[in-house]
Amino acid sequence: MTGIPTNSVRDSPDAGSPGVEGSPDGSPLPVTVVIAVPGFKTPTRDIPGVREIVRQAIDVRGEVVAVRSGHNKADTGITAERLTPDGIDPVEILNPPPGCLTPHLWQAGIDLARGSIVVLTLAGLTPAEGWLRAHLDAHARGDWAGVGGPIEASPAASLSDRAIAVSRYSSFLLPFEAHSVQDIAADNASYSRAAIEACRDLIGDGFWEPPVHARLADLGSQLLLSPAPVMHHTISTGFGAFIGQRLSHGFRFGRDRRGQVSAGWMVKYFVFCPALPILLLARVVMRWRSRGRPISRLLALLPALICFNLAWAVAEVGGTILAVGRSDKSTSQAGDS
Numbered sequence: 001m002t003g004i005p006t007n008s009v010r011d012s013p014d015a016g017s018p019g020v021e022g023s024p025d026g027s028p029l030p031v032t033v034v035i036a037v038p039g040f041k042t043p044t045r046d047i048p049g050v051r052e053i054v055r056q057a058i059d060v061r062g063e064v065v066a067v068r069s070g071h072n073k074a075d076t077g078i079t080a081e082r083l084t085p086d087g088i089d090p091v092e093i094l095n096p097p098p099g100c101l102t103p104h105l106w107q108a109g110i111d112l113a114r115g116s117i118v119v120l121t122l123a124g125l126t127p128a129e130g131w132l133r134a135h136l137d138a139h140a141r142g143d144w145a146g147v148g149g150p151i152e153a154s155p156a157a158s159l160s161d162r163a164i165a166v167s168r169y170s171s172f173l174l175p176f177e178a179h180s181v182q183d184i185a186a187d188n189a190s191y192s193r194a195a196i197e198a199c200r201d202l203i204g205d206g207f208w209e210p211p212v213h214a215r216l217a218d219l220g221s222q223l224l225l226s227p228a229p230v231m232h233h234t235i236s237t238g239f240g241a242f243i244g245q246r247l248s249h250g251f252r253f254g255r256d257r258r259g260q261v262s263a264g265w266m267v268k269y270f271v272f273c274p275a276l277p278i279l280l281l282a283r284v285v286m287r288w289r290s291r292g293r294p295i296s297r298l299l300a301l302l303p304a305l306i307c308f309n310l311a312w313a314v315a316e317v318g319g320t321i322l323a324v325g326r327s328d329k330s331t332s333q334a335g336d337s
Contacts, residue, residue, distance in 0.1 A: 028116055031062035031136060031190075034109030035083075036102045037123040038069050039237045044081060045088065048234040049126030054083045056132040065091070066123070067109045069100035078108055101248055103206030106186065110196060110207060119190040120207070124161075124235040126154060134228035135190040138178075145195035145221035146213075148184025149229030150174045157234055163304035164242050165233035170287040174227060181225045183213050188231040195221060210256070239304065243311045250312035254319025266324060273320075276313040281305060 033053055037044055044050055044066045057064045064083040078100060080091040091112055097104035106120050117139055119132065131149070138147040150172045153165035166173075172185055186209050196203075198219060199212045213223065236242060261269075284305060288298055 029063055029114045030060055031057065031117045031119060031132065032109075032113035032115030033057050033062065033064045033119045033121065033132065034106055034113060035064065035066040035121055035123055036105035036109070037066050038100065038102050038105060039241055040068070040123055044068065044083065044123070047123045049232075050083070050123065052127055053121070053132070054085065056127060056130075058085055060132060060136060062115055062132070063113075065109045065112050067093075067105040067112075069105060078105065080108060080112055082112075097204075097206060101206060101245070103186075103208050106207035107203050107205075110203060113196075116193050117190050118193065118196055120186045120188075121231065122187045124233065124237075125151065125187060125231045126234045128230035128232065131229045131231065134226065134230075138224055138226050138228070139190065139192060142224065144192070144224045145198075145216045145219075146184055146189055146191045146223045147229070148172065148181070148223065148225045149188045149231060150176070150227055151185060151188050151231045151233055154232040154234040157232075159300060160239045160304060161233060161236050163301040163308070164236050164239075166284060166288070166298070166301055167242075167305055167308045169233065170284045172225070173287065173291050173293075174230070175291065176225070176227055178224060178226045178228075180222050182217065182223065183209060184223050184225055185209070188229060190229075208252075210253075239307075243307065246308050246311040247315040250315030251319040254316040254321075255323050257320055258323035266320075269320065273313070273317050276316065277306065277309040280309040280313065284309075 035044075035050065035053065037047070040047055050066070054064050065080060066083055067078060067080045069078055078093060078096055080093050082089045082091055093108050093112070095111065097107045102122065109120075110118055117136060119135055121127075134149065135147055138144060151165065151169040152174060153162040157165065168187070169185060171183075172188070186207060189209075195216060198221075199215050202208075202211050202215060216223065281302075285295070285298065289295065
């Protein structure tokens with residue numbers, strides 16, 4: 001496998017971010033788990049899954065950093081905590097990221113991480129036994145820039161949360177064999193320190209998977225999707241909050257098309273964009289069926305899935321329109337100069 005040089009990052013006593021020390025005895029930390037906690041009212045340690053993440057991190061001599069955003073529009077601050085078996089140690093964020101979406105929380109956590117491997121996840125996900133060791137074992141067995149794992153809806157999750165899990169993670173449902181991929185979900189992903197540093201300039205506006213994974217591919221590095229590190233989606237901040245997230249992320253997805261697609265592609269896109277919600281739903285259904293799962297188990301989730309897809313589609317089209325407008329304006333200004 002070619003790609004990012006595997007230099008002495010893992011053997012260095014300063015295996016974390018620049019200027020950040022490793023463990024108290026001077027040895028490098030093998031792993032930092034960064035938990036994004038967007039908009040939860042519940043204290044971090046009381047969110048399902050967090051205690052299990054801490055337990056697994058301690059078992060491998062790692063650390064856990066949780067980064068929280070406020071649970072209402074008036075609370076725009078971001079706070080960080082290092083979670084230990086004995087409690088919580090607040091951590092100062094020296095350079096707060098410019099937003100409170102999940103990628104911005106990951107960014108802040110990455111800046112605080114001291115591990116040779118950085119694992120990203122989301123509050124409300126509960127790891128299966130051996131989840132963290134599976135991530136570390138995958139990195140140890142191969143020179144992977146990143147490793148992703150499956151995310152399944154917890155049987156204990158509400159109907160709304162099961163729909164959220166299927167909407168977000170239909171690409172990462174079991175069963176599947178371990179294989180190289182172009183994309184993994186950062187909600188259950190780990191990255192080598194070398195991969196993080198190779199993309200440092202892209203993370204200043206949050207850890208967004210598409211540009212990071214594109215950079216890693218350009219460098220010749222590879223991502224692994226493994227069935228071993230399993231996460232279960234247990235709880236979220238609710239239906240309305242997820243709609244808001246779909247709107248934010250869909251708009252950014254469309255906006256980031258600026259300069260990346262041809263005029264002909266844009267014409268076809270705007271002709272067929274009214275069908276986008278249907279196409280998104282069809283993709284989820286096909287992925288569900290490809291895993292051998294009965295459609296009957298999906299029927300109760302369809303109303304919520306339709307709402308989520310509509311929100312994404314409307315926002316994506318809006319972002320794409322903005323991208324086209326900015327491109328036209330830039331072209332006009334270039335012609336006038």
